[in-house]
Amino acid sequence: MADVPPCxxxxxxxxxxxxxxxxxxxxxxxxxPRLRCVSVTHGVSPGDVLxxxxxxxxxxxxxxxxxxxxxxxxxxxGTERRAIAIETPEVRCVAPDNGLVTYLWLEAPAxxxxxxxxxxxxxxSPTFHGRDLFAPVAARIxxxxxxxxxxxxxxxxxxxxxxxxxxxxxxxxARASCRIAVVDHFGNAITTLxxxxxxxxxxxxxxxxxxxxxxxxxxxxxxxxxEVALLVGSAGHVELAARRASAAxxxxxxxxxxxxxxxxxxxxxxWSA
Amino acid sequence: MADVPPCxxxxxxxxxxxxxxxxxxxxxxxxxPRLRCVSVTHGVSPGDVLxxxxxxxxxxxxxxxxxxxxxxxxxxxGTERRAIAIETPEVRCVAPDNGLVTYLWLEAPAxxxxxxxxxxxxxxSPTFHGRDLFAPVAARIxxxxxxxxxxxxxxxxxxxxxxxxxxxxxxxxARASCRIAVVDHFGNAITTLxxxxxxxxxxxxxxxxxxxxxxxxxxxxxxxxxEVALLVGSAGHVELAARRASAAxxxxxxxxxxxxxxxxxxxxxxWSA
Amino acid sequence: MADVPPCxxxxxxxxxxxxxxxxxxxxxxxxxPRLRCVSVTHGVSPGDVLxxxxxxxxxxxxxxxxxxxxxxxxxxxGTERRAIAIETPEVRCVAPDNGLVTYLWLEAPAxxxxxxxxxxxxxxSPTFHGRDLFAPVAARIxxxxxxxxxxxxxxxxxxxxxxxxxxxxxxxxARASCRIAVVDHFGNAITTLxxxxxxxxxxxxxxxxxxxxxxxxxxxxxxxxxEVALLVGSAGHVELAARRASAAxxxxxxxxxxxxxxxxxxxxxxWSA
Numbered sequence: 001m002a003d004v005p006p007c008x009x010x011x012x013x014x015x016x017x018x019x020x021x022x023x024x025x026x027x028x029x030x031x032x033p034r035l036r037c038v039s040v041t042h043g044v045s046p047g048d049v050l051x052x053x054x055x056x057x058x059x060x061x062x063x064x065x066x067x068x069x070x071x072x073x074x075x076x077x078g079t080e081r082r083a084i085a086i087e088t089p090e091v092r093c094v095a096p097d098n099g100l101v102t103y104l105w106l107e108a109p110a111x112x113x114x115x116x117x118x119x120x121x122x123x124x125s126p127t128f129h130g131r132d133l134f135a136p137v138a139a140r141i142x143x144x145x146x147x148x149x150x151x152x153x154x155x156x157x158x159x160x161x162x163x164x165x166x167x168x169x170x171x172x173x174a175r176a177s178c179r180i181a182v183v184d185h186f187g188n189a190i191t192t193l194x195x196x197x198x199x200x201x202x203x204x205x206x207x208x209x210x211x212x213x214x215x216x217x218x219x220x221x222x223x224x225x226x227e228v229a230l231l232v233g234s235a236g237h238v239e240l241a242a243r244r245a246s247a248a249x250x251x252x253x254x255x256x257x258x259x260x261x262x263x264x265x266x267x268x269x270x271w272s273a
Numbered sequence: 274m275a276d277v278p279p280c281x282x283x284x285x286x287x288x289x290x291x292x293x294x295x296x297x298x299x300x301x302x303x304x305x306p307r308l309r310c311v312s313v314t315h316g317v318s319p320g321d322v323l324x325x326x327x328x329x330x331x332x333x334x335x336x337x338x339x340x341x342x343x344x345x346x347x348x349x350x351g352t353e354r355r356a357i358a359i360e361t362p363e364v365r366c367v368a369p370d371n372g373l374v375t376y377l378w379l380e381a382p383a384x385x386x387x388x389x390x391x392x393x394x395x396x397x398s399p400t401f402h403g404r405d406l407f408a409p410v411a412a413r414i415x416x417x418x419x420x421x422x423x424x425x426x427x428x429x430x431x432x433x434x435x436x437x438x439x440x441x442x443x444x445x446x447a448r449a450s451c452r453i454a455v456v457d458h459f460g461n462a463i464t465t466l467x468x469x470x471x472x473x474x475x476x477x478x479x480x481x482x483x484x485x486x487x488x489x490x491x492x493x494x495x496x497x498x499x500e501v502a503l504l505v506g507s508a509g510h511v512e513l514a515a516r517r518a519s520a521a522x523x524x525x526x527x528x529x530x531x532x533x534x535x536x537x538x539x540x541x542x543x544w545s546a
Numbered sequence: 547m548a549d550v551p552p553c554x555x556x557x558x559x560x561x562x563x564x565x566x567x568x569x570x571x572x573x574x575x576x577x578x579p580r581l582r583c584v585s586v587t588h589g590v591s592p593g594d595v596l597x598x599x600x601x602x603x604x605x606x607x608x609x610x611x612x613x614x615x616x617x618x619x620x621x622x623x624g625t626e627r628r629a630i631a632i633e634t635p636e637v638r639c640v641a642p643d644n645g646l647v648t649y650l651w652l653e654a655p656a657x658x659x660x661x662x663x664x665x666x667x668x669x670x671s672p673t674f675h676g677r678d679l680f681a682p683v684a685a686r687i688x689x690x691x692x693x694x695x696x697x698x699x700x701x702x703x704x705x706x707x708x709x710x711x712x713x714x715x716x717x718x719x720a721r722a723s724c725r726i727a728v729v730d731h732f733g734n735a736i737t738t739l740x741x742x743x744x745x746x747x748x749x750x751x752x753x754x755x756x757x758x759x760x761x762x763x764x765x766x767x768x769x770x771x772x773e774v775a776l777l778v779g780s781a782g783h784v785e786l787a788a789r790r791a792s793a794a795x796x797x798x799x800x801x802x803x804x805x806x807x808x809x810x811x812x813x814x815x816x817w818s819a
Contacts, residue, residue: 287731288589288730288731289562289585289587289588289589290587290589290590290730290731291587291589291601291604291728291730291731292557292586292587292601292604292605292608292781293730293731293780294587295555295584295585295586295587295605295608295609296604296605296608296780298584298609299584299605299608299609299610299613300608302553302609302610303609303610306550306553306582306610307550310584319731319732319790320790348766348767348790349767350765350766350767351764351765351766351767351768352765352767352768398779398780399764399765400765400766400777400779400780401779401780404608404780
């Protein structure tokens with residue numbers, strides 16, 4: 001092991017009021033007690049795979065290269081659902097094969113990503129593969145095991161169709177059909193629409209079931225009190241935000257809800273008066 | 274100190290919105306800054322000693338041998354209640370002597386467990402023995418201090434009678450009178466009934482104040498939507514669970530509530546059609 | 547770097563259900579992967595600078611000297627508000643200049659404290675200076691950078707007037723006008739009134755909008771059920787507490803509410819019967 005102990009980063013829907021989250025740390029330390037284990041979040045809503053996929057992507061951007069992610073949002077634990085490990089130039093990650101790695105996989109170069117299927121240990125608790133399968137494999141990968149040492153190659157992981165916005169050209173620009181991936185702690189409603197999806201266009205407005213906004217700002221303090229605005233958040237996704245208030249509460253939008261974002265034509269450079 | 278820094282694991286009812294939980298880490302690091310400190314959970318309901326005892330047991334199973342637990346659910350802090358440290362072949366633990374170590378103590382061989390009473394430092398805050406007594410002693414034990422160096426031998430810690438199910442033989446099997454030890458993040462209602470209590474029998478049904486179930490499954494995904502089933506959870510306790518729903522909400526059961534579990538006769542091997 | 551890796555301690559209002567809090571750890575580890583990063587609390591109410599200032603002080607007392615705090619309660623992120631780092635004999639801390647460091651600064655000797663203004667990196671996300679400015683600077687300071695290496699000297703940080711109780715002498719002692727700085731996890735309502743403010747006097751009563759108490763105790767277990775009492779908490783602030791109940795709920799007091807504390811005359815030594 002290198003002078004600096006490798007890092008395993010945890011993303012789950014376990015909450016932190018039980019011992020499930022810490023059991024992942026214990027399981028990693030049974031493999032190698034010098035591992036740095038960090039709880040990225042255990043606050044994914046139970047079973048919310050889309051939110052988990054977003055958080056995993058946001059975390060991967062924030063941690064140094066070489067970090068191994070152990071992601072567990074796994075309502076089908078103990079069934080025939082596949083367990084996987086993936087590797088991209090940016091990140092390695094173990095997870096159930098239910099779409100959790102969608103962004104990590106789709107945003108990696110197609111010729112520089114790999115996926116393996118993981119065997120289930122004979123003595124694994126049927127209700128707790130996090131402790132008995134995912135964390136130990138993440139620890140082994142962090143300690144230097146290759147994907148081929150921990151699993152069997154498969155073509156690709158399952159990816160969530162709804163994690164990717166659909167952008168359609170219109171007469172006067174484009175329209176992105178997307179969803180709310182996450183409502184964060186401050187009530188910001190973060191969409192599935194990414195900077196890369198904009199293809200150089202700018203966001204000009206958004207429309208949802210019960211309202212709309214044409215306010216586009218740079219940061220939260222630029223939003224007039226009581227209003228809802230659009231901005232590009234710190235993980236590169238378009239979000240609805242408010243000033244010292246919850247945009248989710250103001251709009252009624254929640255996880256998974258549909259929202260349409262209007263994009264300016266290519267070459268648009270802001271509104272003239 | 275060894276090449277791998279020892280580990281202190283924390284179990285409290287402090288919550289994580291204040292600085293109380295982190296103050297335990299700070300107190301450990303004042304003793305030895307290389308200690309690995311891990312927050313197992315600070316989400317025990319305030320003052321809920323039975324839940325704390327369960328979480329402590331579940332965590333002890335998940336961490337490597339040698340881990341020292343610092344458990345603080347301590348509504349009587351600052352009074353004459355005793356502070357203790359225990360040692361078993363599996364675990365060492367400091368805690369107030371109010372039943373928190375019940376499972377750790379009862380599940381250890383009677384001739385291989387020890388308990389000492391800890392002195393209260395003169396300058397300890399009367400409201401915060403976690404920071405001023407328990408964490409520093411846990412850190413010293415982790416660094417190699419023996420129980421005799423930190424306290425005075427006593428016979429045994431206080432153990433909670435309600436933490437142990439009573440199993441009575443019946444005409445057609447047995448009946449276990451137990452309680453809900455914990456309702457977890459997913460709404461699973463975890464009972465005090467342990468695999469060891471079954472003595473080879475199988476769980477076949479459960480009855481509580483307002484309902485019953487005869488459904489016994491292996492994992493959560495096996496439960497039909499809307500139903501409540503019995504299974505053996507990852508810490509070896511029988512629990513009531515539901516499919517992507519809260520069994521606690523569906524049954525109305527909460528921490529400490531009574532529940533009766535019906536056991537098959539010895540030698541029972543499942544239902545014939 | 548020393549044999550024992552330096553420590554960065556985090557205090558924010560980010561919550562822990564997203565990846566914002568962990569992103570600070572990732573940002574520190576991008577500077578130096580051996581840093582010990584500890585989440586003191588991410589549970590400050592969104593935007594509540596007074597509560598953040600109290601938690602920062604309480605945490606600074608609990609951690610070893612040399613710990614660098616990274617404090618982010620920053621509703622004005624991305625605007626012209628100043629970012630700062632301070633140094634006192636006890637602590638070093640980076641924060642937005644909105645009053646978060648009030649107690650750290652005011653309780654340090656006037657001739658042994660320094661403050662510098664921090665530049666904003668060109669590529670910083672306008673919505674996430676925690677990740678892109680504060681955490682990296684905290685990591686650099688922890689690794690040995692001086693304040694002069696990370697910023698430009700300024701006179702003093704902004705301090706919150708409402709963080710300090712006003713004590714006025716009265717005919718029969720003194721009266722302290724203060725506020726609730728924090729309601730903690732147990733419902734204790736912690737005031738801005740500090741031991742140092744008492745100047746040797748003792749607390750004898752408190753009055754708030756809807757009630758009063760003349761009960762002063764040493765620890766929680768001394769409070770009769772159903773009653774609200776005054777005590778000096780573990781960080782040296784006067785608080786209202788109840789027995790296995792929430793003093794905040796019993797009194798209706800919340801963050802920022804005004805409360806008046808009556809102090810005995812100098813030399814007072816308790817009530818005679």
